[in-house]
Amino acid sequence: MAEPAQAAGAGGMSPAPQSHGVYVSSLTLTDFRSYSRTKITPTGDHPLVVLAGPNGAGKTNVLEALSYLAPGRGLRRAPLEEVARQEATGPWAVAATLMLDGEDIRVGTGLEGTKGEGATRRLVKIDGEAISSTNTLGDRWSVTWLTPQMDRLFIEGPSARRRFLDRMVLGLYPDHSRQVGAYERVMRERNRLFAEKGMGADMAWISALETRMAEHAVAVAIARLDFAGQLAGQLEAADESPFPKALLAIDGWLEEQIADGMAAVEAESAYRDKLVSLRARDARSGRASEGVHKTDLIVTHAPKGMRGELCSTGEQKALLIALVLANARLQAAQKGQAPLMLLDEVAAHLDEDRREALFSALSSLGSQCWLTGTDRELFIGLEGRAEFFDVRDGKIQPLHTQG
DSSP states (O other), rough: OBBBOOOTTOOOOEEEEEEEEEEEEEEEHHHHTTTEEEOOOOOOOSSSEEEEEETTTSSHHHHHHHHHTSSSSTTTTTTGGGOOTTTTTSEEEEEEEEEEETTEEEEEESSOOOOOTTTOOEEEEEETTEEEEEEGGGTTOEEEEEEEGGGTTTOOOOHHHHHHHHHHHHOOOOHHHHHHHHHHHHHHHHHHHHHHHHSSSSSSHHHHHHHHHHHHHHHHHHHHOOOOOHHHHHHHHHOSSSSSEEEEEEHHHHHHHHHTTHHHHHHHHHHHHOOOOOOOHHHHHTOOOOOOOOGGGEETTTTTTGGGGGOOOOHHHHHHHHHHHHHHHHHHHHHHHHOOOEEESSSGGHHHHHHHHHHHHOOOOOOOEEEEEGGGGGGGGGGTTEEEEEOOOOOEEEOOOOO
16 A cells, blocks of 8 residues: 655645636526526625525536536536436536636537437537547646535445545646546456457457556556645645544555656556456456556544544544545645635535634635535525525525625
C-alpha cells in the first residue's frame, strides 16, 4: 500500500488571495428529467446558492444538470437516454453561462438525436463551437459534488472510491480522464481477445495491447500518487475544525512500485512483465487481474487512527466532507481557482457546529457552491450570505430573504 508523500507547498486552509472563482450566472434546462423547460439566473451576489423544496421536487435534477458542465457521466452516472424527460419528443439539453476570470462563457450540452433512437453520444458546445471530446470541459474549470449516495463510499467496494479519487485528480490534471479512458479501452480489447480465443489469441497483438496498457497505466498511477500527496498536504495543514484530518494511502500494485522509487520507464516494463505472467489466468477469466483498474483509496480518521469503513456513519460523512473541502482548497491553491461545488442534502445530518463550519468553509473558497435541502431551517444561518430558490411543481422561483 502506497502512502503518498506530502507535496511541499501544498497550502493551508485558505485559497490563494488571487484565486478566481467559477460562477454560473444562467442555467437553462430543456426536457431534462422533470423539467420541460426552466431557467434559473443567480445574481452572483453571494457564493452560495440554496435550492429548497420538498422531496421529489427536482432539486437534485438541477445539480445533475450542473454536473454535465464537467467531463463524464454526471453525478448520477445515468445512461444519457435516461436523463430525458419522460414525455419529451426531442433531445434533452443543458445550457449555462459561466463567469470565469471576468469572462462570460456559454456552454451547451445534450444528447445527440432524440429519445428512443439509440443515441448515446453527448454533444458539447463552448461559445457556440462544437468540441470533439467532453474532456475539454475540464481544461478551464472543474466541478465537484457530494451526494447522499456517496455516504456509503467507505463501506462499498473499491470501484466507487477509485472513481471518487479519479474525479478529484481530474480537477488538478485535466488529461487524467483521457488516460484512464484510454487504459480501459485497451484493457477491454485485451479482455475481448482472451474471452474469445483464450491462449489461442494473436500474442503479437496481445503484446502490443499490453504495451499501450502499460503506458496509460503508469500515467494514471503517477497522477494519482502526485495528487494524493498534495491532498495529504492540504489535509495536514488544515486548521482544526469539526471535520477530522484524514490520512491517505493508495492501494494498488503499480502505484506501490512507483511510490517505492521505480522510474516511469521501469514501471512500464514491470507492468508489461506482470501482464505477460498473468496471461494464462486472464485468458481463463476473460479479464485483467492486475492493474490500475483494481486500485483502492484507503482513508483513515487521523485523530482516532481508524480506517474509514470502521468509523461511525457521522464520522464517515465528516471524513468525506473533509476530503471534498481539502480538494477544493488544493485546486484554489494550485490553479488559482476552486471548483464549482454541488452539495446534495449534505447539511441534513450535520449538527449545528458542523453545518456552520461547512457553510463558512464553502463561502471562503472563491467559487460558487450549490446546496439542496428539504428543510429551509437548516440554512437559516445563511440568511444574507446565500441566494435562495424555492423548487416545487416543476418551477424554480427566487426567494427573498432578510439581510
